[in-house]
Amino acid sequence: MKTTIKASNSEDSVAYETSEDIEVPDRLVDQIIGQEEAVETIKKAARQRRNVLLIGEPGVGKSMLAQSMAELLPPEELQDILVYPNLEDSNNPLIGALPAGEGKQIVMNHKAKSKGQEEKKNMFMILIIGLILVIGFMLQQYFVAIIAAGIVFLALNQMRPKTTVMVPKLLVNNENKKIAPFIDATGAHAGALLGDVRHDPYQSGGLGTPAHERVESGMIHRSHNGVLYIDEIGTMKMRTQQELLTAMQEGMYSITGQSETSSGAMVRSQAVPCDFVLVASGNIQVLEGMHIALRSRIRGYGYEVYMKDSMQDTPENRQKLAQFVAQEVKKDGRIPHFSKEAMDEIMLEAQRRAGKKDSLTLKLRDLGGLVRAAGDIAKGEAADYVTMDHVVKAKKLARTLEQQIADRYIVQKKKYRVFQSEGGQIGSVNGLAIIGDRSGILLPIAAEAAPAQSKQEGRIIATGKLGEIAKEAVQNVSALIKKHTGTDISNYDIHIQFLQAYEGVEGDSASVSVATAVVSALEEIPVDQSVALTGSLSIRGYVLPVGGVTGKIEAAAEAGIKKVLIPKSNMQDVMIESRYKDKIEIIPVETLSDVLKHALIGKGKKGLVDQMQKISEMVPRGIIPNPST
Numbered sequence: 039m040k041t042t043i044k045a046s047n048s049e050d051s052v053a054y055e056t057s058e059d060i061e062v063p064d065r066l067v068d069q070i071i072g073q074e075e076a077v078e079t080i081k082k083a084a085r086q087r088r089n090v091l092l093i094g095e096p097g098v099g100k101s102m103l104a105q106s107m108a109e110l111l112p113p114e115e116l117q118d119i120l121v122y123p124n125l126e127d128s129n130n131p132l133i134g135a136l137p138a139g140e141g142k143q144i145v146m147n148h149k150a151k152s153k154g155q156e157e158k159k160n161m162f163m164i165l166i167i168g169l170i171l172v173i174g175f176m177l178q179q180y181f182v183a184i185i186a187a188g189i190v191f192l193a194l195n196q197m198r199p200k201t202t203v204m205v206p207k208l209l210v211n212n213e214n215k216k217i218a219p220f221i222d223a224t225g226a227h228a229g230a231l232l233g234d235v236r237h238d239p240y241q242s243g244g245l246g247t248p249a250h251e252r253v254e255s256g257m258i259h260r261s262h263n264g265v266l267y268i269d270e271i272g273t274m275k276m277r278t279q280q281e282l283l284t285a286m287q288e289g290m291y292s293i294t295g296q297s298e299t300s301s302g303a304m305v306r307s308q309a310v311p312c313d314f315v316l317v318a319s320g321n322i323q324v325l326e327g328m329h330i331a332l333r334s335r336i337r338g339y340g341y342e343v344y345m346k347d348s349m350q351d352t353p354e355n356r357q358k359l360a361q362f363v364a365q366e367v368k369k370d371g372r373i374p375h376f377s378k379e380a381m382d383e384i385m386l387e388a389q390r391r392a393g394k395k396d397s398l399t400l401k402l403r404d405l406g407g408l409v410r411a412a413g414d415i416a417k418g419e420a421a422d423y424v425t426m427d428h429v430v431k432a433k434k435l436a437r438t439l440e441q442q443i444a445d446r447y448i449v450q451k452k453k454y455r456v457f458q459s460e461g462g463q464i465g466s467v468n469g470l471a472i473i474g475d476r477s478g479i480l481l482p483i484a485a486e487a488a489p490a491q492s493k494q495e496g497r498i499i500a501t502g503k504l505g506e507i508a509k510e511a512v513q514n515v516s517a518l519i520k521k522h523t524g525t526d527i528s529n530y531d532i533h534i535q536f537l538q539a540y541e542g543v544e545g546d547s548a549s550v551s552v553a554t555a556v557v558s559a560l561e562e563i564p565v566d567q568s569v570a571l572t573g574s575l576s577i578r579g580y581v582l583p584v585g586g587v588t589g590k591i592e593a594a595a596e597a598g599i600k601k602v603l604i605p606k607s608n609m610q611d612v613m614i615e616s617r618y619k620d621k622i623e624i625i626p627v628e629t630l631s632d633v634l635k636h637a638l639i640g641k642g643k644k645g646l647v648d649q650m651q652k653i654s655e656m657v658p659r660g661i662i663p664n665p666s667t
């Protein structure tokens with residue numbers, strides 16, 4: 039029996055055994071999960087025919103929303119659009135709009151009429167030629183008769199095209215359309231978007247295809263009374279955006295040849311209706327490439343929506359995710375349904391991917407990929423249902439490109455001993471970073487301190503993109519170091535190196551690691567190489583939360599690290615896979631002293647940590663005076 043999912047706050051409300059028991063709503067708008075505000079806006083925008091700008095991460099349902107808007111628009115208003123020849127000025131074809139379904143009829147009627155005319159003309163031609171031949175033969179002027187018949191044949195034939203020219207062309211056909219059109223114009227070039235007139239090499243000789251037949255509708259015309267969707271709108275050429283804006287303002291747009299050197303550019307149709315609703319989308323950077331007037335048009339006559347990328351982990355939202363699994367299975371059509379346990383495993387992954395406390399990811403395109411991968415495995419095994427095991431296997435198999443890079447990177451680094459996972463070493467720290475969305479990676483950092491070469495002041499030498507972060511981290515902690523250890527770093531030149539850092543690494547969470555490496559180098563106290571760390575360091579010595587802790591911890595475990603230090607405030611975000619749980623110890627840290635206590639080893643450690651402890655006890659938490667003042 040199918041169950042409709044109801045909002046409920048109790049865990050017991052889970053009323054399904056498998057995804058088969060969950061009803062998938064018919065309307066696309068009801069299939070959109072977790073974007074309630076965006077859905078409300080789309081509904082409102084559909085009622086008022088307003089434009090919408092959707093900003094958000096990829097795969098959170100932007101194009102789905104746009105498509106669902108088309109379903110909400112009234113289909114009764116749809117029209118067919120015809121282009122007719124203009125007998126007075128053939129380069130200015132005429133346009134006609136009719137209720138949907140009538141266009142084809144008109145074209146057929148014209149064709150029939152033209153065919154009738156043609157037949158009549160053929161008959162007429164046969165008669166004339168026959169007559170000439172008969173008369174000629176009767177007068178025994180065979181040669182003259184044949185020549186005369188040939189000339190008449192050619193002359194009449196020359197006139198023939200003029201009749202066919204009269205048949206109009208169906209430019210936009212909405213026959214039998216039950217819903218308003220949805221046209222995805224993502225990445226379309228000007229011709230495809232705005233319409234075009236084909237080039238005709240014989241045009242000047244009058245032998246070619248008549249101008250009106252060469253007119254091609256654009257996506258803006260085919261989306262008349264429907265939705266025109268453009269993702270990554272900022273990548274569209276400014277000129278094209280400008281033309282798009284004109285089309286939106288006028289609700290009409292003439293079609294002309296887009297290539298200036300083509301004979302099509304001589305042709306310009308009458309204005310063609312294009313009263314579409316624009317749904318534009320992209321990530322936040324897309325706004326930079328967006329035509330200002332176009333943006334302001336949307337803002338003034340429409341809505342802007344910022345899409346969510348995660349939702350609260352509540353029983354109600356888990357039910358919605360279960361509906362999502364059912365939807366994806368149904369949409370795929372080839373994979374088996376999911377058992378309850380398999381769905382639970384998907385929920386767990388949704389939680390992990392959100393990377394935040396009590397949240398479930400809404401990057402559902404990717405999660406859909408996992409659903410399909412698990413389904414494929416189950417299908418390969420001819421299983422009736424997808425089980426938890428299949429999902430676990432799929433997770434290993436369907437690793438993202440970044441995860442695969444991270445895997446290979448670890449193997450390589452291990453092979454060449456770029457980092458160590460045991461023993462102690464001065465100035466070397468196993469930092470952690472993220473590549474791509476959420477793949478953790480080990481980021482070995484090395485620091486060297488040498489007495490300053492310049493008399494006035496020591497330098498901080500760090501190169502590469504991450505170098506800036508390193509310099510900033512050292513500057514931020516210089517006062518702390520002085521306070522904690524009495525060492526003035528301005529007496530030293532400090533070199534910092536990120537060892538074989540991969541290009542795409544995000545390093546802003548490396549400041550705790552950089553500081554640790556520098557303290558170790560300055561004080562000549564070794565760092566425990568079985569420890570890895572992540573965290574952002576405040577100027578007052580507090581360890582602030584960072585992103586991607588789950589991925590980072592898993593990467594550390596993969597690399598054979600035994601202990602990982604993470605900001606205490608990130609503890610609730612830890613959702614590592616169970617296979618890593620026994621491999622690694624997770625230690626929450628709050629201050630730089632905590633970090634050094636766990637990361638340093640050897641003789642000098644105790645003295646340093648004790649000294650630091652003493653200072654932090656003297657200064658009440660949070661009001662350590664700003665060292666620069």
Ligand code: ADP
Pocket residue numbers: 069070071072073095096097098099100101102103362366400401402403404406
């Ligand atoms: P975007 O346009 O934001 O990149 P799409 O709308 O193309 O994302 O989503 C791709 C697919 O991912 C959809 O076809 C659907 O299967 C799934 N999906 C994404 N977001 C949602 C959502 N909020 N609810 C349900 N399914 C979603």
